[in-house]
Amino acid sequence: MSRATRPVECDWHHSSLCAILRSSYDAIPARNLCRDVPRTARSGRRTARRGLGMNDQARPERPRVGVVGLGAMGLGMARSLRAAGFDVGVHDLRPEVAAAFADEGGTAYASAGELAAAVDVLVGVVVNAAQVESVLFGADGAAERLRPGSVYVMCSTADPDWSAALEKRLAERGVRYLDAPISGGAARAASGELTMMTSGAAAAYAVADPVLDAMSATVYRLGDEAGIGSKVKIVNQLLAGVHIAAAAEAMALGLKAGVPADALYEVITHSAGNSWMFENRMAHVLAGDYTPLSAVDIFVKDLGLVLDAARPEKFPLPLAATAHQMFLQASASGLGGEDDSAVIKIFPGIELPEPSRSTEPVELSGPSRASGPSQSAEPTEES
Numbered sequence: 001m002s003r004a005t006r007p008v009e010c011d012w013h014h015s016s017l018c019a020i021l022r023s024s025y026d027a028i029p030a031r032n033l034c035r036d037v038p039r040t041a042r043s044g045r046r047t048a049r050r051g052l053g054m055n056d057q058a059r060p061e062r063p064r065v066g067v068v069g070l071g072a073m074g075l076g077m078a079r080s081l082r083a084a085g086f087d088v089g090v091h092d093l094r095p096e097v098a099a100a101f102a103d104e105g106g107t108a109y110a111s112a113g114e115l116a117a118a119v120d121v122l123v124g125v126v127v128n129a130a131q132v133e134s135v136l137f138g139a140d141g142a143a144e145r146l147r148p149g150s151v152y153v154m155c156s157t158a159d160p161d162w163s164a165a166l167e168k169r170l171a172e173r174g175v176r177y178l179d180a181p182i183s184g185g186a187a188r189a190a191s192g193e194l195t196m197m198t199s200g201a202a203a204a205y206a207v208a209d210p211v212l213d214a215m216s217a218t219v220y221r222l223g224d225e226a227g228i229g230s231k232v233k234i235v236n237q238l239l240a241g242v243h244i245a246a247a248a249e250a251m252a253l254g255l256k257a258g259v260p261a262d263a264l265y266e267v268i269t270h271s272a273g274n275s276w277m278f279e280n281r282m283a284h285v286l287a288g289d290y291t292p293l294s295a296v297d298i299f300v301k302d303l304g305l306v307l308d309a310a311r312p313e314k315f316p317l318p319l320a321a322t323a324h325q326m327f328l329q330a331s332a333s334g335l336g337g338e339d340d341s342a343v344i345k346i347f348p349g350i351e352l353p354e355p356s357r358s359t360e361p362v363e364l365s366g367p368s369r370a371s372g373p374s375q376s377a378e379p380t381e382e383s
């Protein structure tokens with residue numbers, strides 16, 4: 001069976017996003033962005049594309065899959081894979097989290113290497129490039145134990161050039177690679193409805209497709225070389241970070257002016273100033289709940305990656321730079337591990353809603369926060 005595809009309109013050529021990609025990221029061929037980008041709806045799950053260069057014997061219909069990194073995103077992704085019928089092996093530096101997943105029916109492995117030896121597809125959902133290096137090339141790492149033909153699916157938000165180089169390093173060992181950053185937050189990870197921004201060789205997709213499908217509502221295939229998915233993710237992070245910072249600043253101004261927080265939330269979420277991030281993150285502020293579904297330090301990292309990508313080109317990013325400073329200020333104030341909505345705490349002289357306050361967003365099918373630490377919480381909203 002082949003996937004349904006949604007040809008992307010060539011409006012991309014004319015959009016500002018495409019302009020940024022083509023000027024500061026000149027490695028993205030426009031043809032890769034504008035053709036045959038598969039779109040898969042959850043209701044339309046299907047078997048993987050066939051006939052992409054592997055012989056049938058080499059391509060497992062349902063690959064054995066492992067997930068390394070069971071944090072806010074990885075735990076939900078592992079659960080989605082189980083819900084889709086996969087036997088899922090896991091590993092995390094925190095053995096108790098892997099053990100808890102084993103209690104649900106998965107299999108816990110003591111090291112990334114042991115897990116790698118047991119799977120065809122290893123999905124990595126650790127925080128950054130340094131952690132991926134540790135997973136793959138650290139003590140009892142995965143790279144040596146992944147069998148030739150198996151695939152490492154790199155879901156971390158990381159430097160696109162590093163990701164492109166990693167594809168080559170793994171290829172030297174016969175290991176395939178997909179550059180596959182994710183979007184949608186902890187709730188969509190848990191419901192198997194992520195957006196994945198992927199690029200890589202057809203042979204890697206041929207093995208990993210059923211795994212990607214099980215974790216996602218939409219899998220964008222953006223090109224046949226690693227790094228392109230990460231470039232698009234970085235553009236998304238520019239918007240996501242700026243939108244959170246702007247939402248916090250606007251909410252802070254309203255509170256300073258004496259407007260009740262829930263009234264602000266109600267009106268703005270029904271007005272032109274709204275954004276996905278305002279609606280999502282300011283609900284956390286309303287609830288006074290800064291349990292990290294995505295931490296302040298994630299945006300210190302991600303907006304840093306955004307700025308790093310533009311700097312060699314001397315490409316100005318004034319909004320991203322300001323937002324980065326805001327997250328840095330929050331982190332320097334000791335808020336790095338809190339939910340990224342805690343960036344609102346950098347504004348002086350405002351009274352934020354108390355945690356005990358059980359405010360529900362008015363007339364919206366408002367999200368309710370998970371309790372407990374992000375890594376172990378069952379997410380109940382989109383983070």
Ligand SMILES: NC(=O)c1ccc[n+]([C@@H]2O[C@H](COP(=O)([O-])OP(=O)(O)OC[C@H]3O[C@@H](n4cnc5c(N)ncnc54)[C@H](O)[C@@H]3O)[C@@H](O)[C@H]2O)c1
Nearest residue numbers: 069070071072073092093126127131134156157185293294
């Ligand atoms: N949280 C979000 O909403 C979100 C959304 C989209 C993308 N992302 C990206 O996804 C990635 C994961 O983010 P997260 O929020 O799940 O992070 P997290 O900190 O919640 O989870 C990371 C997990 O990796 C584990 N880990 C770290 N190093 C390890 C190693 N060497 N071996 C085994 N396990 C290791 C940690 O113990 C932790 O459980 C990041 O790159 C992030 O930018 C996050």
Ligand SMILES: O=C(O)[C@H](O)[C@@H](O)CO
Nearest residue numbers: 182183184185237240294
């Ligand atoms: O796209 C997303 O899901 C978000 O921006 C995360 O990467 C960070 O909260």
